[in-house]
Amino acid sequence: MILECRGKKIELGKKTKIMGILNLTQDSFSDGGKYNNIDRAFSHAKRLMEEGADILDIGGESTRPGHTQISDDEEIERIFPIIEKISKELEIFISIDTYKYKVAKEALEAGAHIINDIWGLQYDNGEMAELAAHYKSPVIVMHNKKNTDYDEDIMISIKKFFHKSYEISSRYNIPQEKIILDPGIGFGKNGKQNIEVIGRLEELNTMGRLLLGTSKKRFIGEILGDLLPDERVEGTIATTIIGISKGVDIVRVHNVLENKRAAMVADAVYREK
Numbered sequence: 001m002i003l004e005c006r007g008k009k010i011e012l013g014k015k016t017k018i019m020g021i022l023n024l025t026q027d028s029f030s031d032g033g034k035y036n037n038i039d040r041a042f043s044h045a046k047r048l049m050e051e052g053a054d055i056l057d058i059g060g061e062s063t064r065p066g067h068t069q070i071s072d073d074e075e076i077e078r079i080f081p082i083i084e085k086i087s088k089e090l091e092i093f094i095s096i097d098t099y100k101y102k103v104a105k106e107a108l109e110a111g112a113h114i115i116n117d118i119w120g121l122q123y124d125n126g127e128m129a130e131l132a133a134h135y136k137s138p139v140i141v142m143h144n145k146k147n148t149d150y151d152e153d154i155m156i157s158i159k160k161f162f163h164k165s166y167e168i169s170s171r172y173n174i175p176q177e178k179i180i181l182d183p184g185i186g187f188g189k190n191g192k193q194n195i196e197v198i199g200r201l202e203e204l205n206t207m208g209r210l211l212l213g214t215s216k217k218r219f220i221g222e223i224l225g226d227l228l229p230d231e232r233v234e235g236t237i238a239t240t241i242i243g244i245s246k247g248v249d250i251v252r253v254h255n256v257l258e259n260k261r262a263a264m265v266a267d268a269v270y271r272e273k
Helices: 038-051 072-089 101-110 127-135 154-171 191-199 201-207 218-223 233-245 256-270
Strands: 002-005 008-011 017-023 055-059 093-097 114-117 139-142 179-182 209-212 250-253
Touching: 017 038, 017 256, 038 055, 038 072, 038 256, 055 072, 055 114, 072 093, 072 101, 093 101, 101 114, 101 127, 114 127, 127 139, 127 154, 139 154, 154 179, 154 191, 154 201, 191 201, 191 218, 191 233, 201 209, 209 233, 218 233, 233 250, 233 256, 250 256
Parallel strands: 017 055, 017 250, 055 093, 093 114, 114 139, 139 179, 179 209, 209 250
Antiparallel strands: 002 008
């Protein structure tokens, strides 16, 4: 499958694509405050690309549980200069990690190619979908929920959420092939539910292309004995390999090099030659 990204093309299916995380935030759970300076952010972006990132996912507001919401203007002020610089100086795909259409618009104007929406086009009244249609931008729609209570099988609930996202995208004539599905590990799910969803990822394959974002998340630390975020790299790699075995096309990670190498081996085993 060729994913059209505003004049650029990325091929999905032959090998796993690595999405490197660049947080321009004060309070992200893993790297908050490390890259909130344009020079440090650009240096890290360049390093992620050199280590094998195919896509850079740039976010200006933390979305961790209990995060503090910031204004659109503050978020734009954080992301616009670095996206503009990266788009001009590095040959790499850029996604904007936001659920706010005003922020996404400024990011696309600065040179971003993909919208990564943690509320799956369902946060607003269609403005994000209309924006994606106008800019012909692919959208990563993530499953999300405000609590961890499910009154039905969790995978049925996730599928219903994605069907709603598809209904919204269809309303704005966004082709289904421009939608990437993210099951939202760590969002509206407790540790046990995260593990169940990862173990059943193949059930989503018929709905579309999949992205998996587990990098350094709490449930990995809990499995490994309450380890801190920077001690969860090996656990993240394990989920990367499991995801690939179940049909995931993109993995969103902090540690690009380690996950890239693991993905290359997993691709040799699980991808069709």
